[in-house]
Amino acid sequence: MAEELTPETPENESDRTAEAEGTEEPIKQRKNGLYPEVSDELAESMKSGWADTELHGLEPIAQAAHTERRRAALSARFPGERLVVPAGNLRTRSNDTEYPFRASTEYAYLTGDQSHDGVLVLEPTADGHEATVHLLPRSNRENGEFWLDGQGELWVGRRHSQAEAAQLLGIAAEDVRELPRKLREATGPVRVVRGHDAGIESALTDKVTAERDEELRVFLSEARLVKDDFEIAELQRACDATARGFEDVVRVLDKAEATSERYIEGTFFLRARVDGNDVGYGSICAAGPHATTLHWVRNDGAVRSGELLLLDAGVETSELYTADVTRTLPINGRFNELQRKIYDAVYEAQEAGIAAVQPGAPYRDFHDAAQRVLATRLVEWGLLGDLDVEKVLELGLQRRWTLHGTGHMLGMDVHDCAAARRETYVAGTLEPGMCLTVEPGLYFQADDLTVPEEYRGIGVRIEDDILVTEDGNRNLSAALPRQAGEIEEWMARLKG
């Protein structure tokens, strides 16, 4: 039963091979048993009468030359070793329904493909590696799989044949159901990207070590620190779609006031699905005091005139690059005096942070610059007793209200390159082609007795996506206004 060609859970790992060897067995019934058995006559009828839909002469995907270069870099780092990079498997939500699938970043980065169960293997050769992508084949029509199995093409849509995939990706393609057996039988050093495909990992269990596999993961994380032209264009696309999503939200704020934060989440999600693949992370639609909860994704609260909305959301493009943008907006279109004072401090901190994003600068500079501005304002406002700014920064006392780092690398993952070593990332140096968020914030919790009552429940974050260029930086999310007066004008225009 081909349903088990794709393990239902990562733990259910060995089915893929077992079933690959059993595909001659005809399927007589849908697996859940709710449908009557298939008569021999119907089974026979379903085998034939279908047109040949094989596609020929396909053009390679737009990023084929880029993925080839990325694979070449990987090959050069691990000569003589077999490298295994899985896309991941479907995960069951309940019974025969699955969660939406998103291919692993490592697999998509190296192939441009997003098929579940796909596995890229770089096989060592005398002068490098030969790449093969292992994929689920077209559904078997002889044994009924294509219409009786829940993952048959008649249910879930046509897959590319191996020949088609090879033309599109520029990589030889084989049947993934044979791969676990081949990996078990193969000899020589091998590494696998862990955490995506338990079946593949199980086939390699006696041949790999956690330490060596981690080196592979670290390399692939660090390889993505500097983006190529294709990636930069994708990040710009993600930011542009995100800007449209924020505009959509402003236009429907009255509907959100009549319902809840969910209206904002749904509105942004519509834009993400129409203009891209998905949201790049759960949208944070935090109205009023929810803005002080850094990752407020329940989004089930009230949206009230007079309060602020902190919207942190990003569209992920169809090629899986995400934006990560935050705007803090007055729900009625006008900041009050205190909201504006706090907003302006965060804006000033962000300006200082963005200015520090320069090629050759230590990565930490933008964080330090933003923290200094925020600490200065907090001292001025009398929230830190009679300590001076230097002492506050030395002790990190401003962090009671600034809470988080001022940014992070951005790319296919919202917190991109997370496995990179300290010396190449947080303790490293900015280079042209790196893309990072600059996102200072101030958060006064509703129950914080150390601040005046009127501050409590106010949270402000401003977040933009900044590309390091040869001579400075470029704000990829500059289509959205940031300065308080410009925010008010923009909202007035959109609300009509």
Ligand code: GLY
């Ligand atoms: N959206 C999560 C973050 O800003 O890091």
Ligand code: MN
């Ligand atoms: Mn964010």
Ligand code: MN
């Ligand atoms: Mn962020």
